[in-house]
Amino acid sequence: MTTGGNRTILSNRKESGNSAKPILIFPGGMPRSLEYLQKCLRDGQAVIGASSLEYDVSREKYPSWLYLPYVTQPEFINALKQVILKFDIGGVYSPNPVAWNYLNRVLKEIAPGVPLVNNSPIDAELSGYRAARSRAHTLLERPLPLASDLVTKPSISEGELAALFRHADVIPGMCDHEKICALCEIARRSASGDVVEIGSWWGKSAFILARLARCYEIGNLLCVDPWSNEHLVQNDEKGLVDSGSAQMDAGEALMVFEMNLLPYSGDHVNYLRMPSTDGAKHYRGHTSATTTAFGITNYRGHIAILHIDGNHSYAAAKADVLAWSGFVVNGGWIIVDDYVWPYGDGPQRAGDEFLAENANRIDVAFVMGSALFIQLSLS
Numbered sequence: 224m225t226t227g228g229n230r231t232i233l234s235n236r237k238e239s240g241n242s243a244k245p246i247l248i249f250p251g252g253m254p255r256s257l258e259y260l261q262k263c264l265r266d267g268q269a270v271i272g273a274s275s276l277e278y279d280v281s282r283e284k285y286p287s288w289l290y291l292p293y294v295t296q297p298e299f300i301n302a303l304k305q306v307i308l309k310f311d312i313g314g315v316y317s318p319n320p321v322a323w324n325y326l327n328r329v330l331k332e333i334a335p336g337v338p339l340v341n342n343s344p345i346d347a348e349l350s351g352y353r354a355a356r357s358r359a360h361t362l363l364e365r366p367l368p369l370a371s372d373l374v375t376k377p378s379i380s381e382g383e384l385a386a387l388f389r390h391a392d393v394i395p396g397m398c399d400h401e402k403i404c405a406l407c408e409i410a411r412r413s414a415s416g417d418v419v420e421i422g423s424w425w426g427k428s429a430f431i432l433a434r435l436a437r438c439y440e441i442g443n444l445l446c447v448d449p450w451s452n453e454h455l456v457q458n459d460e461k462g463l464v465d466s467g468s469a470q471m472d473a474g475e476a477l478m479v480f481e482m483n484l485l486p487y488s489g490d491h492v493n494y495l496r497m498p499s500t501d502g503a504k505h506y507r508g509h510t511s512a513t514t515t516a517f518g519i520t521n522y523r524g525h526i527a528i529l530h531i532d533g534n535h536s537y538a539a540a541k542a543d544v545l546a547w548s549g550f551v552v553n554g555g556w557i558i559v560d561d562y563v564w565p566y567g568d569g570p571q572r573a574g575d576e577f578l579a580e581n582a583n584r585i586d587v588a589f590v591m592g593s594a595l596f597i598q599l600s601l602s
């Protein structure tokens with residue numbers, strides 16, 4: 224490291240191994256800057272961080288670091304020019320809207336050929352919200368034409384739908400937009416009762432179900448999942464799912480589930496950390512579930528919406544259907560996720576068998592996204 228105070232350049236702590244010109248990240252301490260830094264480090268892209276603070280705690284995270292005046296200071300332009308020349312900067316990343324706008328204007332003049340590597344930070348931050356709003360708008364304009372015998376409740380507002388889409392997008396997991404739209408539509412045509420999910424993992428579909436259950440006053444959500452690595456084994460034909468699962472940490476997944484659901488839970492979400500068949504026995508004998516994270520939640524003992532998304536082996540999917548479908552009320556919904564699944568046919572066989580065995584008491588059945596949706600008849 225070259226010495227001489229806060230404004231000196233720290234020499235590279237490790238070689239990036241990449242001959243590409245370095246990207247200047249300025250200001251280097253913003254959360255988006257640090258995310259971008261991580262991406263560059265993963266990609267082997269050389270980077271230099273910069274800040275206008277005399278001492279910026281983020282400097283330690285960068286392989287190289289330097290000081291730049293604030294963009295409002297008259298010496299900024301010259302200092303930037305010197306840095307670009309001296310370090311042969313290939314591009315600039317700036318997540319700060321004011322700095323980005325300014326750089327967008329001046330870079331062309333002082334360093335033609337040195338681009339801003341990111342789009343407008345305002346557009347970047349808002350794009351997810353805009354997409355959610357547009358999805359909500361489309362769903363309201365073109366609702367699913369479902370012929371359910373239950374009275375259809377008026378939809379929640381565009382804003383509420385957009386909020387649901389947006390927050391669901393932030394939670395990682397396996398629930399595509401088609402399926403979310405279908406869930407929004409069936410929730411409007413739901414009886415009242417508990418909402419039960421078999422298999423919740425990080426909580427993406429659980430969040431959606433919790434919000435819909437709340438918005439349409441259906442009932443409380445109970446998630447049943449062992450969150451144990453042992454139960455992730457599906458014996459899929461090619462072993463692709465199992466080898467991916469082996470890299471997961473089920474205990475961490477439960478922590479992520481809690482982080483995702485706690486802000487929305489009130490007293491209406493809880494879980495049973497056990498396999499679904501044990502969960503069904505518990506459900507039959509108890510009217511509540513208690514966890515440290517969510518406290519006590521009461522349940523009615525009958526189900527309005529049952530979402531089956533646990534282990535996808537045929538034996539497990541069949542056991543889930545057998546253990547839980549008997550709790551579903553007339554007019555209630557059963558959703559078998561991954562009915563269309565490239566790694567095996569467990570959910571499809573279990574779903575088809577249920578359809579065949581219960582044909583005389585099924586009102587509606589359709590596939591949307593990759594899930595099978597079934598509504599039981601009212602009588």
Ligand SMILES: C[S@@+](CC[C@H](N)C(=O)[O-])C[C@H]1O[C@@H](n2cnc3c(N)ncnc32)[C@H](O)[C@@H]1O
Nearest residue numbers: 396397422424427428448454498499532533534
């Ligand atoms: C595909 S993930 C669920 C994804 C989640 N529904 C979502 O939308 O993101 C499957 C989950 O099933 C759980 N699981 C495995 N065996 C189970 C069983 N016997 N009973 C309940 N859940 C089970 C796993 O722990 C895992 O969390």
